[in-house]
Amino acid sequence: MNQPIYSLVIPIYNEEENLTELYRRLINVIEQLDGEAELILVDDGSRDRSLSMIRQIHQRDSRVRYLSFARNFGHQIAVTAGLNFVQGQSVIVMDADLQDPPELVLKMIAQWQQGYQVVYAQRLSRKKESWFKRFTAYAFYRILKVLANVDIPADTGDFCLMDRQVVDILNAMPERNRYIRGLRAWVGFRQTAVLFERDPRFAGTVKYTFGKSWALAVDGIISFSKVPLRIATYMGMLSASIALLMIILILYWRLFEPSTPLIGYTLITVAMFFMGSVQLICIGILGEYIGRIYEEVKGRPIYTLKETGGINNK
Incomplete structure (x- = not known):
């Protein structure tokens, strides 16, 4: 041939x-x-x-x-x-x-x-x-x-x-x-x-x-x-902004409205779940990129x- x-x-x-x-x-x-x-x-x-x-x-x-x-x-x-x-x-x-x-x-x-x-x-x-x-x-x-x-x-x-x-x-x-x-x-x-x-x-x-x-x-x-990495960064900034806003609100309620039902375990639990989910999503995105780096450097x-x-x- x-x-x-x-x-x-x-x-x-x-x-x-x-x-x-x-x-x-x-x-x-x-x-x-x-x-x-x-x-x-x-x-x-x-x-x-x-x-x-x-x-x-x-x-x-x-x-x-x-x-x-x-x-x-x-x-x-x-x-x-x-x-x-x-x-x-x-x-x-x-x-x-x-x-x-x-x-x-x-x-x-x-x-x-x-x-x-x-x-x-x-x-x-x-x-x-x-x-x-x-x-x-x-x-x-x-x-x-x-x-x-x-x-x-x-x-x-x-x-x-x-x-x-x-x-x-x-x-x-x-x-x-x-x-x-x-x-x-x-x-x-x-x-x-x-x-x-x-x-x-x-x-x-x-x-x-x-x-x-x-x-x-x-x-x-x-x-x-690289957009997923940027999304992780934006989510981190968003969660930090929300956390700062919640701190300000809680201080305000404690000082000026101590009887409000918005202060307590429910609010804290919601905040913890939100922050935790954001962290896990960001870690997962980073993990996808790091996993590919790991595969590349092995050289098989x-x-x-x-x-x-x-x-x-x-």
């Missing part, structure tokens, strides 16, 4: 029900490309037959290459691993559940050929998803847009095309808590959107549970905004590989 022009990176976690259809649709797209392509499947510690199916596909088709983690490291790390090993000049990242339609890749490549170095897929709607999922996703992207110190486009996931130059910069970044769509926006270069209707999952169960989605949202905000590798197929070691 010649040096590929196009590389497709797809993280896989327990997707045995989708792999056959995913491969079929991807090959249909690859056959329409104007150059060689490679397909890199990253097995993120799957517990079903995903890895064995990937091996079989690799044996039949040398264009399919794979990495297999020693355990589950998470979606963003799986994408990062794939980017570490791509060889193409145009790199496409997409999910395996077929909610990201492979056919959209052709439109992305057309934009890349016009000179755009990042082409991201922007969702117009989410088919067959609960109102809660739609609402929380909508709210998160708007909150992130307000808080982040870079312009991260709303309603965009990791489904995108990136030029080799952009991928090389991402690979050079040492960050461990990686929010790919944020890093993609941070690097700059010419970027544009391709709009699409997001399809429902083809088969299987949703892998991004509410807990994982929440963790990813926190990573996105903490990685690209962000993933470990137990098996590869067709991959050129770097």
Whole structure:
């Protein structure tokens, strides 16, 4: 196989029900490309037959290459691993559940050929998803847009095309808590959107549970905004101001209105709970940032590989 022009990176976690259809649709797209392509499947510690199916596909088709983690490291790390090993000049990242339609890749490549170095897929709607999922996703992207110190486009996931130059910069970044769509926006270069209707999952169960989605949202905000730290500072100033006001009021009541029912254990208890809650919230915000510093300074590798197929070691 010649040096590929196009590389497709797809993280896989327990997707045995989708792999056959995913491969079929991807090959249909690859056959329409104007150059060689490679397909890199990253097995993120799957517990079903995903890895064995990937091996079989690799044996039949040398264009399919794979990495297999020693355990589950998470979606963003799986994408990062794939980017570490791509060889193409145009790199496409997409999910395996077929909610990201492979056919959209052709439109992305057309934009890349016009000179755009990042082409991201922007969702117009989410088919067959609960109102809660739609609402929380909508709210998160708007909150992130307000808080982040870079312009991260709303309603965009990791489904995108990136030029080799952009991928090389991402690979050079040492960050461990990686929010790919944020890093993609941070690097700059010419970027544009391709709009699409997001399809429902083809088969299987949703892998991004509410807990994982929440963790990813926190990573996105903490990685690209200092506003939560400022909020902690403002809350501290607010609580201090309220405490000073209460001291003045209590002194006034003691001196001039000693019979008022506002003096006593109830007022003291409310004040204690308020101050305590503010302190705990501020400590929690600081803890999120300190926890990420702790992860960064340990210097461990962000993933470990137990098996590869067709991959050129770097």
